[in-house]
Amino acid sequence: MKAAETSLRCGHAALDALYPRIKNFMLQDITEYNMLGTPIRGYRTPDTPSIWLRDYSDMMRGFKYWEADLQSVVTHLAEMQSARGWLFDYFTMTPEKIPCEKENWAKYVRVPVEADVEYRFIKAIYQAWQATGDREWLAEMFPHMEKALRYVLTDPWRWDKKSGLVKRAFTMDTWDFDYTAGAHPWLNFQVNDRTFWGIMHGDNSGYYEAFQQMSRLAAALGKRKQAAEWQKFALRFRTRANKVCFNGRFYTHHVHLVPVSIPRLDESRQLSLSNPIDINRGLATHEMAVSILEEYQERARTTGAFAPWFTIDPPFPDGMFGDEKLVGGAYCNGGIMPLVGGDLARAAFEHGFEEFGLRQLLIYEELTRNNESYLWYFPDGRRSTVETSTSPDASSTDGWGSSAMLYALMEGLAGIVDEALLFQHVRLSPRWPAADCSHVDVCTAYGPSGVSFRYHYAHDAARREIVVDIRGGRHVDLHLLLPAGTRCSHLEVAGKKVAYRNTKVRNSNYVDARFGVRAGTTVRIQYVHPK
Numbered sequence: 001m002k003a004a005e006t007s008l009r010c011g012h013a014a015l016d017a018l019y020p021r022i023k024n025f026m027l028q029d030i031t032e033y034n035m036l037g038t039p040i041r042g043y044r045t046p047d048t049p050s051i052w053l054r055d056y057s058d059m060m061r062g063f064k065y066w067e068a069d070l071q072s073v074v075t076h077l078a079e080m081q082s083a084r085g086w087l088f089d090y091f092t093m094t095p096e097k098i099p100c101e102k103e104n105w106a107k108y109v110r111v112p113v114e115a116d117v118e119y120r121f122i123k124a125i126y127q128a129w130q131a132t133g134d135r136e137w138l139a140e141m142f143p144h145m146e147k148a149l150r151y152v153l154t155d156p157w158r159w160d161k162k163s164g165l166v167k168r169a170f171t172m173d174t175w176d177f178d179y180t181a182g183a184h185p186w187l188n189f190q191v192n193d194r195t196f197w198g199i200m201h202g203d204n205s206g207y208y209e210a211f212q213q214m215s216r217l218a219a220a221l222g223k224r225k226q227a228a229e230w231q232k233f234a235l236r237f238r239t240r241a242n243k244v245c246f247n248g249r250f251y252t253h254h255v256h257l258v259p260v261s262i263p264r265l266d267e268s269r270q271l272s273l274s275n276p277i278d279i280n281r282g283l284a285t286h287e288m289a290v291s292i293l294e295e296y297q298e299r300a301r302t303t304g305a306f307a308p309w310f311t312i313d314p315p316f317p318d319g320m321f322g323d324e325k326l327v328g329g330a331y332c333n334g335g336i337m338p339l340v341g342g343d344l345a346r347a348a349f350e351h352g353f354e355e356f357g358l359r360q361l362l363i364y365e366e367l368t369r370n371n372e373s374y375l376w377y378f379p380d381g382r383r384s385t386v387e388t389s390t391s392p393d394a395s396s397t398d399g400w401g402s403s404a405m406l407y408a409l410m411e412g413l414a415g416i417v418d419e420a421l422l423f424q425h426v427r428l429s430p431r432w433p434a435a436d437c438s439h440v441d442v443c444t445a446y447g448p449s450g451v452s453f454r455y456h457y458a459h460d461a462a463r464r465e466i467v468v469d470i471r472g473g474r475h476v477d478l479h480l481l482l483p484a485g486t487r488c489s490h491l492e493v494a495g496k497k498v499a500y501r502n503t504k505v506r507n508s509n510y511v512d513a514r515f516g517v518r519a520g521t522t523v524r525i526q527y528v529h530p531k
Contacts, residue, residue, distance in 0.1 A: 003445070003450040004443055004445040004450065004452035004454065005066070005443065005445055006019070006065035006066060006410075006443055006444050006445045006452075007019065007441070007442070007443050008409065008410070008414060008440075008441070008442050008443075009440070009441045009442075010432065010435065010437040010439075010440040010441075010442075011437055011438070011439055011440070012435055012436075012437055014361075014362055014365040014366070015361065015362075015365070015409070015413070015435060015437075017365060017369075018361065018364075018365055018405065018406070018409055019406065019409065019410075021365075021368060021371065021402075022062060022373075022402040022403065022405060022406045023062075023065075023066060023406075024371075024397075025368075025373050025397040025398065025399055025402045026043060026059065026062055026063050026397070026399040026402060026403060028397040029043045029044045029046070029059075029395070029397055029399040030042070030043060030044070031043065031044040031049055031050075031051055031094075033051075033091075033092075033093045034093075035076055035091060035093070035106055036106055038072070038076055038079075039072065040072045040073060040076055041069040041072055041073075042056055042072070042073040043055075043056055043059045043063055043067075043399050044395075044399070045090075045400065046374070046375040046394075046395045046397075046398035046399060046400050046401070047375055047389060047394055047395065048092075048096060049092065049094040049096075050090045050091065050092035050094065050096065051073060051090055051091060051092065052089060052090040053073075053074075053077060053087065053088070053089060053090060053117060053120050053121060053124065054089065054090075054116065054117070054120055054174075055399070055400045056073055056124065057120040057121070057123045057124040057127070058120075058339070058400060058403060058404065059399050059400055059403040060123075060124060060127045060128070060403075061127070061403055061404070061406070061407040062399070062402065062403030062404075062406040062407060063399075063403065063447070064127060064130075064131045064446060064447060065406075065410070065444060065445060065446070065447060066445075066447045067447040067448075068447045068448050069448070070127065070128040070131055070132065070447070070448055071128050071132065071134070071137060071448075073124070074121065074124045074125055074128060074141070075137075075141070076091070077091075077121060078121075078140075078141055078144040080108060081144055081147065081148070084151055084155070085118075085147040085148050085149075085150055085151030085152075086110060086117070086118070086148070086151050086155075087110070087117050087118055087121050087148060088108045088109060088110050088117075089109050089110050089111050089114060089117055089176070090108075090109055091106070091107065091108045091109070092107050093105065093106055093107070111176040111177075111189045112157070112189060112190050112191045113168060113169035113171055113176060113177065113178045113188075113189055113190070113191060113195075114168070114176050115152070115157075115158050115166050115167065115168035115200070115203045116168075116174055116202070116203050116206055118148040118149065118151065118152050118210075119152075119203075119206035119207045119209070119210040120206065121144075121145070121148055122145050122148065122149070122210040122213055122214065123206075123209065123210065123213065125138070125141050125145060125217075126213040126216075126217060128448075129217065129220070129421060130418050130420075130421045130422070130446075131421075131422075131446035131447065131448050131449060132446070132448045132449055133421050133422045133449060133451075135220065135221070138217060138220065138221065139221055142217065142218075142221060145214060145217070146214075149210070149211075149214070152166060152207065157191055160197075160199065160257060163199060163240065163244055164237070164240050165199050165204050165237075165240055165241055165244060166199070166203045166204050166207055167197050167198065167199055167200075167203075167257060168197070168198065168200050168203055169191060169195045169196060169197065169198075170195075170196035170197070170198050170254055170256070170258075170260060171200070172272070172311070172312060172316070172321065172332045172333060173200065173202055173253065173272040173273045173274050173311065173312060173332065174200070174202045174203070174273070174274060175332045176189060177189055177321060177322070178195065178196065178321075179196055179260070179320065179321055180194065180196075180322065181194075181196075181260075184322060185322065186322045186323060187321065187322045187323050187390065188322060195258070196256065196258045196260050197256075197257040197258050198254040198255055198256045198257050198258070198260075199244055199245060199254070199255040199257065200253070200254055200255075200274070201241070201245040201246075201251035201252065201253075201272075201274055201275070201278055201283075202251075202272070202273075202274025202277060202278065204237070204241040204245065204283065205241070205274065205277065205278040205281040205282075205283035205284075206281060207237070208234055208237055208238050208241060208281060208282065208283050209281040209282060209283075211230050211231075211233055211234035211237060212230075212231070212234050212282065214226075214230040215227045215228075215230035215231040215234065216420075218230060220421070238282075238283060241283060242283065242284075242285070242288070246284075246288055247268065248291075249291055249292075249295055250271055250275050250291065250292045250295050251272075251274070251275050251278055251284075251292070252267075252268070252270075253267060253270040253271075253272040253312065254267070262316070262317070262320070263317070264317060265314070265316060265317060266314075269313075269314060270312055270313065270314060271295060271296075271299065271310060271312065271313050272310075272311070272312045273310065273311045273312065273332075273337065273339075273340045275292050275295075275296075276292065276293075276296070276340065276343040276344040276346070276347045277343045278292075279292060279293075279343075279347035279350070279351070280343055280346050280347050280350070286351060286505075289347060289350075289351040290351055290352070290506060292347075293344075293347060293348055293351060293353050293356065296308045296344060296356075297353075297356060299313060303379070304379065304380075305336055305379035305380075306336065306363070306377070306379065306380065306381045307336050307341055307360070307363045307364075307367075307377075308341075308344070309336045309337050309338060309339075309340040309341035309344060309360075310334060310336065310340065311331070311332045311333065311334060311335050311336075311337055311340065311376070312332070312333065312334055313334060314328075314334070315327075315328035315329060315333045315334030316328070316333055316334075321333070323390055325388060325389065325390055326390070329378050329379050329380075330376075330378065330384075330388055331376055331384070331388075331389060331390060332376075334379070335376035335377065335378065335379075335384070336376060336377045336378070336379055337375065337376045337377075337401055338364055338367075338373065338375075338398065338400075338401025338402065338404060338405055339375075339398075339400045339401040339404045340401075340404075341360045341363070341364060341401070341404070341405065342360075342364075342401065342403070342404020342405040342406070342407055342408045343404055343407075343408070344357075344360055345357040345358075345360035345361055345405070345408035345412055346404075346407055346408040346411060346412040348360070348412075349408065349412030349413060349415075349429075349431055349434075350412065350429075350505075351505060351506065352504075352505040352506025352507060352508045353506070354431050354434035354481065354508060355434055357408065357412055357413070357434070358413065358434050358435055360405075360408070361405060361408060361409060361413065364405050367381075368402075372396040372397075373396065373397060373398045373401060373402050374394065374395075374396060374398050374401075375394070375395070375398045375400060375401060410442075410444060412431070413431050413432075413434070413435065414430065414431075414440075414442045414444075415427075415428055415429030415430045415431055415479070416428060416442065416444045416453055416455075417429070418453075419477070422446070422449060422451045423444070423446075423451055423452070423453035423472055423473045424473060424474045424475065425473070425474065425475045425476075425477075426453055426472075426473045426475070426476050426477070427476075427477045427479060428455070428468075428470070428476050428477065428478050428479065428480070429478075429479040429480065429481070429510075430455070430457050430468065430480055430481065431481040432457055432459065432481070433459070433481050433482065433483045433484070434481060437457075437459075438458065438459040438460075438461070439456075439457070439458055439459075440455075440456070440457040440458075441454070441455075441456050441457075442454060442455055442457075451472075452471075452472050453470075453471075453472035453473050454470075454471045454472055455468050455469060455470045455471070456468070456469040459483075461483070464486075464526060464527050464528065464529075465524065465525065465526050465527075466480070466482075466524075466525040466527070467522065467523070467524050467525070468480070468522070468523040468525075469520065469521075469522050469523075470517055470520070470521045470522070470523065471519075471520050472517070473517045474516065474517055475514070475515075475516055475517065476514070476515055476516075476517050476521075477512075477513075477514050478511070478512060478513045478514070478515070478523065479503075479510055479511075479512050480510060480511050480512075480525065481508060481509070481510055482509040482510060482511055482525075482527050483509075483527065484508075484509070485509070485529055485530075486509060486527040486528060486529050486530075487502045487509060487511075487527060487528060487530055488500055488502055488511035488525055488526070488527050489526050489527060489528045490524075490525070490526040491511060491513055491523070491524070491525050491526075492523070492524050493513070493515045493521060493522075493523050493524075494518070494521050494522060495522075498513055498515055499513065500512060500513040501513070511525060511527075
């Protein structure tokens with residue numbers, strides 16, 4: 001019997017094109033090394049052949065649907081973990097700064113100003129566990145995860161005792177060089193006694209998610225007390241982070257611990273790339289998410305950018321961070337990144353902005369019809385080049401951004417979210433009325449295990465009926481988008497009536513129900529137009 005393969009067919013030509021196109025981009029990004037006798041298979045970052053944990057852990061949201069090896073990269077990073085608990089950003093055996101560097105030695109790098117590496121390590125392990133169900137491997141990784149978090153929660157370069165939050169140098173959101181007020185001649189990656197420390201919201205949403213994942217993984221290993229402790233800690237941490245970082249409209253770019261004054265810039269207006277990511281990691285409440293998404297909609301209308309996928313808006317003054325190429329609208333200084341657009345779309349689907357989320361997917365599909373996808377674009381739509389980047393490489397098969405778009409497509413629009421492992425517990429949120437799709441077939445399959453979850457969706461508007469045939473899983477939490485202005489009047493599972501609730505997410509109507517799934521289960525929903 002042929003193993004299930006991930007696929008999506010909805011009858012909308014642009015949407016149907018996305019999965020195979022993104023998979024093709026990412027299959028060109030595979031890097032394989034023999035690191036001191038250890039075979040490694042990973043996915044490269046879009047602007048260098050190195051394997052960066054940062055990009056890799058995000059790209060897993062896409063390549064988990066076909067890639068068999070989700071463990072070798074993170075296992076190797078665990079093996080190379082320092083005695084104090086910190087982890088390397090990346091490793092490579094490819095010369096990076098051609099022509100200056102020619103040595104193909106094994107090289108490991110940690111950028112000192114970075115505070116996000118450890119939570120990304122935990123996220124990578126969590127996703128690999130979901131896709132493999134490998135409990136023995138998880139038990140081996142768990143002490144490394146604990147060690148990484150002990151480092152972050154105690155080291156003076158990472159932890160701010162006064163706020164009880166994670167701190168970092170004054171970088172552009174999650175990027176890896178900081179502001180030095182001219183004290184360093186180029187991009188600076190080092191911490192010193194003049195570092196401008198601050199609280200960056202994206203780090204703290206990442207650690208909030210990591211604490212929640214630690215709770216789930218501890219429970220999976222039978223560590224109930226630890227699971228409860230991590231959950232309690234996470235909730236308190238979330239309260240502190242939202243109090244410090246949310247400004248009433250969106251998350252402040254940097255909350256300065258060391259005063260900084262930048263002429264000709266109103267920092268209070270800077271909307272930085274981690275905002276939609278904060279939503280998807282669960283840091284933002286629904287009300288905060290709505291405010292952030294409305295801010296993106298407003299800037300989409302007023303900035304003139306071809307897509308509201310800003311790295312930061314408004315940008316910093318040209319060259320402020322030490323490189324003349326970092327002008328406003330370039331790279332992480334106001335460039336437009338699909339990796340932001342994917343998370344923006346995913347957040348929009350989840351919080352009642354379904355049409356806005358769909359729009360981001362369609363912009364990306366049109367942008368990549370030439371079978372090229374770049375890490376960043378200028379706001380007027382011009383693509384990045386080697387000449388305009390701080391990196392000597394500018395790949396046309398950007399897996400970081402394309403995987404974010406795939407994340408939005410599969411979890412946001414198609415609505416298949418694994419709440420446990422191996423699709424045993426799925427939150428199923430089909431949002432096809434937003435795309436005007438009536439007949440849809442979706443299958444998500446994990447590459448390492450081959451375990452799959454699939455459904456067929458059929459909407460008969462004349463009969464006011466939606467039928468969803470489900471194959472896979474054990475338990476489903478259904479959260480199904482209904483046609484505008486309607487409400488569910490009847491819901492049955494496998495021919496039997498089940499309890500349901502009509503709910504609203506902002507202005508969107510959903511029906512919610514919980515039920516078990518056998519080998520195959522049919523859900524039948526009837527709806528009405530209230531007077």
